[in-house]
Amino acid sequence: MIRYPQLTGRTVGVTAPSSGIPTELHHLLHEAEKTFNRHGFTLRFQPSSWTQSNAKSAPADVRASELTSLFQDETIDLIIPPWGGTLLIEILDRIAWDALPAKWMLGYSDVSLFLFVYTLKTGIASAHGTNLVDLRGEEWDETSSRWLDVVSAKEGETVIQRASEHYQKEWQHGNPTPHIYHLTETTEWKAMGGTEATGRLLGGCIDVLLHTIGTPYGDIHTFQREHLNGEPILWYFENAEFDVPALKRTLLQMKWAGWFNHTSGILFGRSEAQQPAQGYTAEDVYAELQDMLDVPVIYDIDCGHVPPQLTLVNGAHASIQVEDGKGTLIQTFKG
Incomplete structure (x- = not known):
C-alpha cells in the first residue's frame, strides 16, 4: 500500500538537505517568502537554507537533523528545499527512515534522491516538482502552479495535469519574467x-x-x-x-x-x-x-x-x- 500525506495547514518548512543559498543570493529566499505569504503560506527557515560551503549547505549530520526535525514537527505542513545541489547522498545513512511520518516534500534535481528513497523505504508518496526559489515570482506559471493542487489532493482523489504550451530554452537570471521563466x-x-x-x-x-x-x-x-x-x-x-x-x-x-x-x-x-x-x-x-x-x-x-x-x-x-x-x-x- 502507498500512504499519501495530507496537507492540513499552510506552514512550509525550508531546509537545504543538499545545497543552500550563498549570501549574495539571499534575496531569492526573501522574494520566495513574500510570494508564499501572498498565497497564504508562512515559511519557517532552517539555518542551512542560508549557508553554502564545500558544495553543501552544512555538514551531513546537520542537514539530516534539520530535515528530520521538520518531518517530526507537527506544526510544519510540508517541506520545500530552496533548490537541489550535488551531495544530498551524504545524509541517506543518517536518516531514521522508519521514524519519518507522512509529510509532503516537494523538489527535484538532487532533492529527488531523498524523495525516491523516502518512498521506497516507507511506502509514503512524495512529490517531484519545482523548487522554492523558482516559485518566487509575482505569479506562478500555469504548469508549475499545479504543485499546490497535487499536494492538496486527498487519498482516492484524482489530479489531471496537461502539457505546457511553451517551455524555457535558456535561463535569463538577470531578466526574470513575472513567473521567473521565459x-x-x-x-x-x-x-x-x-x-x-x-x-x-x-x-x-x-x-x-x-x-x-x-x-x-x-x-x-x-x-x-x-x-x-x-x-x-x-x-x-x-x-x-x-x-x-x-x-x-x-x-x-x-x-x-x-x-x-x-x-x-x-x-x-x-x-x-x-x-x-x-x-x-x-x-x-x-x-x-x-x-x-x-x-x-x-x-x-x-x-x-x-x-x-x-x-x-x-x-x-x-x-x-x-x-x-x-x-x-x-x-x-x-x-
Missing part, C-alpha cells in the same frame, strides 16, 4: 512504441538515482512487492548533466539491476545535457531502450531542469497519453 519554445511531447502508459509513478534525477543501485536505498524489488502489490512501475527520469553515452550506460545498469523487470513505460523530461556524441543522440538511446523493454517511451515531457514542470507523485497510480505533441497526465492517489 517560456518561448513550443512544447512537444513525443513517444516511441506507444502513446499511452499506465502504472505506479517512480523516478527522479537519473544522475543521482544511479548511485542507489545495489544499495539498501535502491531496493526496487521489495518496494514493488510490499507497497505496490506487484503493479508495474511507470518510470520517469530527469537528466541534469549526463551526456548521451552516460545516459545509455546508466539505463543499461538499471536494466541489469532488474529495475525495469516489471515496468509499463519510461518517461523522460527535457534536458539540455543530452547533446549528441559523434552523431549518437538521446533519441537513439530512447529507441534502443524501447526495443529492449518493449514498452512505450515518452520523452520531452515537462519534468526536470528545462522548465516548467509537472508535479509527479512517487507511488501514485498514473496514466499518461500523448497525441499530436500534447499530453495528459492523470494521477490517482490510490493506496
